Amino acid sequence: MRRSNVRLLVRAALAFVAGTLSVGTAFTGTALGHGGGLRAAAGSLAVPTWLFLLTGGGVVGASFLLASFVTDRAFIRAVHGWRRVAGAPLDAAVTLTRVLSVVALLGIVAVGFLGPETMFRNAAILVVWVGWWAGYVATVYLVGNSWPALNPWRAVAEWVPTLDREYPERLGAWPSVVGLLGLVWLEVVSPLADDPRLLSWVIVGYSVVTLAGALVFGPDAWFGKVDPIARLFRYYGRVAPIQRASDDEEGSTDEKVRATGLELRPPGAALTDPLPDDGRDGVAFVVAILWVTTYDGFVGTPLWVDAANWVVGAGLPPVVLYPAALLAGYALFLGAWRLASRFARRTADTYLTSEAIARRFAASLLPIAAGYHLAHFLGLFVSLSPALVSALSNPLSPPINPSVVTLPGWFGMLAVAFVLLGHLLAVWVAHASAYEVFPGRLQAVRSQYPFVVVMVLYTMTSLWIVSAPSAAPPFV
Template identity: 55%
Template structure:
């Protein structure tokens, strides 16, 4: 009977999750973008979500059998290897054709956003739909990346090897690049102006290709913000490419690998990814609209308002995480440095970022997938009035459930990591206290953003 105890505890945790999620679905199922409201006070709704995450930690903490934890983390099946020609030739060709089509139709196609192939492919097909596949299925961007294919092609013809990527740079270029890309996406009408979008895509393409030519393919491993984002999300996915073929694992278990986050720059990149996803949703809330109008009415330029809030929020997210790492050293009674603890416990945040991305873009992708297929079917003469799919009421509830699921997966990964780091069971549990506190706060913020009616950000 003792051997079945951990399994019953995991089932109990799952049952608690179902009950908590059911409450969220029943009371917070309004669709994003509609002027709906939850049926219970907002504070009670948010506390329920935070309590569900806290309770799941308490239940996970009762699972102390290291062999059982390791069996979950290490479970895998090796699937058939994909033909080399697919990843080496076909996938890069698809990426290059897609990149060329975005530039061509962005500069020459219709100016109406939903009728322009560049707009719907970039925002609906790529940033919403394709990004979902990187954490729900597996990261295929390494093979599809057209800029990496160009760099590889150039160095196939050149005799001189690329310059070695400076180790001191780490992932800092990816941090700066991701912050710049997302802020540009928020403040510029890239989704409304196909010409501007094509210019931005071309500019990014030139910059990352030049950097790739300077440092070789190692640039896409550390410095390129888009490649780093998809690689980070790929650690959440159940499928991963290995030397033996394609490996199937349990979702999120790739995050327990210590190589996912290697140094301080990787830690900041993970927190940055979480912050920019949050900020992208934050600026659509009514609270942000009221704040921005008040700030601009007080004499602050609108662009500076957005930028200061962006940088301040980034600083708060990074600062709170490092504070948690500092406190974990005390609660865990360990000689490990805060930097070492921060590095090991950063990867679980990627599950939170993936859950929030899915919640934020699910409705967007489903509604606009019909215009996407209509434009792809006839890009030179798309329909004058593209149709959209309607959404059933339960989709809003699914979005809230995805937020909770992402956080609950992060808790299990953090629990597993703690048992890998600390020899003492008590240390493993206590070390998680500050990080769980951070996750509870992230949960409440994410639920609030997803449940809030979406509004067009003011002044944009």
């Protein structure tokens, strides 16, 4: 019985993956990319690129020098040790929010199928991409991770009996890494941001696989190890100032949350604690978060459009080009981090292995991903919020011409500020982590040299993408 259930889940997952691949293949010829028309609404940055690159790299390097010379172990412990704990009976609130989230999920699917086909008028498109992906995600790393109380799939999974089969520990969290890369690839190659019918079908497919997995392995195992969305929010939530007082795990029970309440800490303070997944899979997922956000912006730049048109014109099918670029870029980002970890072991002259160093410092990459996400999507959220409100006021028959906010010219500078702030926080987190790991001051400072170099490269890449104007989709 146990093997048959697992086999059934595997077949369902393979069927969903096959369907996803077929959808992606069908739409790769047009390669609308995430945002399509939504991306254009976010505006572009009109400031010299070389200025951003030099300034960004210089600011990150200078912040490392400043932190190294003017801070000591006592100061860092005082900052990161500050916290205020408040008991909060959250059981009733969690039950209510989960019921509402399930209703909202059903409503999004229904409106996607039945509402207008125009993306700026369809509430499903606007809720998912503007309200949830652009707006809600920002609250997770700016305020706190409320997804455990809102996750509609977990709510359903906890309302029905489960088989509670043992999750294969050898898989670890690698399925969530593959899932995150796969979702972003589908987002880029298909018109999910333009076609509400397709979006609803993808949500239905994702729901089937998620609930089947939770049914077989139990909610704690599935949402703690496999589900990429729950894992993404759990990691982003570590950047926020509000944390669960006991445990930040998605697998935590409501009773544990009710007993311990919430705590207020300085932003990023939780990142100096070891990752909940102390292994290669945890590092791989952190790098995947950073890369998919970068990839999502990169495929909308003129450089990518010109290169993609040239490569496809030379004979490489688009269905090969996009996943190849996704995997190659991810391998580059992951390889750069692992290489920096090896050099950090040398510069610090420590007995710790490079794998241990990579795991211990991986969390410092999360502020970079958060800063770039905010830079990439804040303009989208602000400009399309009126359209979102109009669509929600009458989902089946919204206004013909929804309002859109025109962003002022200076708004693009905010994107640069968010990128730099994210990198500055990353440097601080790495600095604080080094003082916790290494006993000597000079050893702690020297351990950060390779990581600062990698962060400068990440900074320049992010600023280049932010400063690049939006380009028309390739192959059109």
